[in-house]
Amino acid sequence: MRRPLAKMPPFIRANDITLVFKSKNRDPVTALNNLSFEIERGEFVSIVGPSGCGKSTFLNMLLGLVRPDSGHMQMNGTPIKGPGQERAMVFQEFGLLPWRTVTANVELGLELKGVAAAQRTQRAMELIKLVGLNGFERHYPHELSGGMKQRVGLARALATEPEVLLMDEPFAALDAQTRDLMQAELLQIWERTKKTVLFVTHSIEEAAYLSDRVIVMTARPGRTKQIIDINLPRPRDYEMRLTPEFNEIKSRIWEVLKEELIPGSRR
Amino acid sequence: MNAKDYYTEHRRLVLGVFSVIFLVAAWELLLTYVFPVNPFFFTKPSLIAEAFKEQVQGAKLWHDLAISSRAFLWGFSFAVIVGIPLGLVMGWRRRVEYALDPFLTAMYASPLVALAPLLIIVFGVGVLGKAALVFLLSVFPFVFNVFAGVKSTDALLINVIRSFGGTDKDLYFKVILPSTMPYLIAGARLAIGRGLVGIIVGEFYAASEGIGFAISQAGDTYRLPDMFVGIIILSVIAVVLTEAMRRLELTVAPWRAGEEVR
Numbered sequence: 001m002r003r004p005l006a007k008m009p010p011f012i013r014a015n016d017i018t019l020v021f022k023s024k025n026r027d028p029v030t031a032l033n034n035l036s037f038e039i040e041r042g043e044f045v046s047i048v049g050p051s052g053c054g055k056s057t058f059l060n061m062l063l064g065l066v067r068p069d070s071g072h073m074q075m076n077g078t079p080i081k082g083p084g085q086e087r088a089m090v091f092q093e094f095g096l097l098p099w100r101t102v103t104a105n106v107e108l109g110l111e112l113k114g115v116a117a118a119q120r121t122q123r124a125m126e127l128i129k130l131v132g133l134n135g136f137e138r139h140y141p142h143e144l145s146g147g148m149k150q151r152v153g154l155a156r157a158l159a160t161e162p163e164v165l166l167m168d169e170p171f172a173a174l175d176a177q178t179r180d181l182m183q184a185e186l187l188q189i190w191e192r193t194k195k196t197v198l199f200v201t202h203s204i205e206e207a208a209y210l211s212d213r214v215i216v217m218t219a220r221p222g223r224t225k226q227i228i229d230i231n232l233p234r235p236r237d238y239e240m241r242l243t244p245e246f247n248e249i250k251s252r253i254w255e256v257l258k259e260e261l262i263p264g265s266r267r
Numbered sequence: 268m269n270a271k272d273y274y275t276e277h278r279r280l281v282l283g284v285f286s287v288i289f290l291v292a293a294w295e296l297l298l299t300y301v302f303p304v305n306p307f308f309f310t311k312p313s314l315i316a317e318a319f320k321e322q323v324q325g326a327k328l329w330h331d332l333a334i335s336s337r338a339f340l341w342g343f344s345f346a347v348i349v350g351i352p353l354g355l356v357m358g359w360r361r362r363v364e365y366a367l368d369p370f371l372t373a374m375y376a377s378p379l380v381a382l383a384p385l386l387i388i389v390f391g392v393g394v395l396g397k398a399a400l401v402f403l404l405s406v407f408p409f410v411f412n413v414f415a416g417v418k419s420t421d422a423l424l425i426n427v428i429r430s431f432g433g434t435d436k437d438l439y440f441k442v443i444l445p446s447t448m449p450y451l452i453a454g455a456r457l458a459i460g461r462g463l464v465g466i467i468v469g470e471f472y473a474a475s476e477g478i479g480f481a482i483s484q485a486g487d488t489y490r491l492p493d494m495f496v497g498i499i500i501l502s503v504i505a506v507v508l509t510e511a512m513r514r515l516e517l518t519v520a521p522w523r524a525g526e527e528v529r
Contacts, residue, residue, distance in 0.1 A: 083432045091427065095424060099520065
């Protein structure tokens with residue numbers, strides 16, 4: 001009998017990831033326990049979960065800065081063993097080098113990969129334009145607002161042309177209006193660049209608005225509790241957030257998350 | 268612009284200049300009219316100005332300055348060359364920190380000028396002995412400030428470099444060194460003050476030339492105006508050097524403008 005053709009492996013796959021924090025004078029803490037999921041190329045996936053459930057740690061694992069104690073992470077069929085060009089992170093606190101101008105900050109990743117100066121600058125200019133920071137090329141981070149700083153962070157991550165964008169609560173440090181604006185722009189950029197995005201957030205609204213799928217994690221030790229598909233049409237705009245369909249999805253996510261947030265309500 | 272507007276705009280400068288003029292005038296008038304003490308025991312600005320004019324025209328002052336500067340520069344340069352790498356390694360390698368910390372802390376806290384006699388015996392009365400004292404006094408601010416700078420390097424920035432596949436060398440040159448820069452300059456400012464103390468103590472203790480020797484000799488022979496000339500020249504040098512460091516800090520670390528590092 002002929003076996004069916006081997007299924008294409010998923011783009012990103014996390015399988016049974018476990019991570020235990022061990023420290024002196026304290027009992028070991030299991031941060032992640034048997035966390036598994038798969039992500040397809042080009043998807044926008046958000047991860048929500050209670051504080052301390054290990055979502056950010058997991059993102060650092062995908063980035064290659066933290067190694068799991070057990071389990072496998074693969075991307076494109078190859079195991080993730082350390083940082084790599086195909087993954088880039090946008091950090092919550094921006095992580096800009098204060099002694100570098102906007103341009104030099106955007107160039108950082110390219111510089112560390114040994115790209116020639118002229119090419120770097122050209123690429124940086126394109127991205128500065130993409131995130132709408134033209135005219136601020138020579139400014140220093142301390143001269144920028146929070147929203148502008150995160151645009152630099154986004155441009156820097158995109159500059160190395162990663163296939164996956166890892167975003168660790170990137171808009172959490174911004175005020176509400178700036179956040180709305182940045183979400184809309186992120187969607188536009190995502191639709192234009194077709195990156196795969198893994199987005200960690202505390203905000204159900206943000207997760208529902210941006211994502212194709214939302215992964216809800218359990219309280220510590222974190223694992224996948226439920227994956228919710230967001231079948232809302234794209235392109236999405238701010239008005240969509242006022243529709244009953246959107247609110248229905250939000251309350252579905254909330255129902256799942258609530259059990260993890262409020263002790264004793266877990267079934 | 269009338270005088271009042273000028274005042275509101277430059278209040279700091281105007282008040283500063285006025286207070287200096289006031290102090291000098293008060294000193295002069297007090298010693299001329301209220302307590303006309305014997306110039307043998309105390310002096311006044313007009314006599315100091317006269318002595319200053321005389322010394323500036325002579326050759327001895329310039330010779331003394333050259334002698335002292337040479338010892339200062341040697342000692343200070345070595346403090347830079349030794350202190351910065353030591354601070355960097357201490358900040359980055361915990362084992363080095365733990366091994367050197369007790370020793371360095373004790374040395375930093377002690378009045379090291381007490382070692383002046385020993386250093387003069389070991390290194391002699393010339394440039395070397397004084398340079399050694401300057402080195403010993405000014406190396407610690409470099410070590411400790413660079414150490415503190417490395418320690419306060421933002422862990423997030425280290426992660427950023429690592430996430431782009433940066434090497435240890437990248438970490439040093441692209442994050443640790445630049446973020447330590449303001450600390451380094453603050454350290455240099457402290458080191459200048461301590462180094463000047465070193466030069467003067469060295470020359471007070473054993474020397475036959477140099478600005479410290481000139482001050483001490485003028486004192487011994489009751490030439491108070493000449494003594495004050497030396498003191499004033501020293502404080503002008505200290506102010507100029509320290510101010511230069513402050514300017515340098517604003518150039519190297521513009522993002523810290525407004526944050527005062529001491």
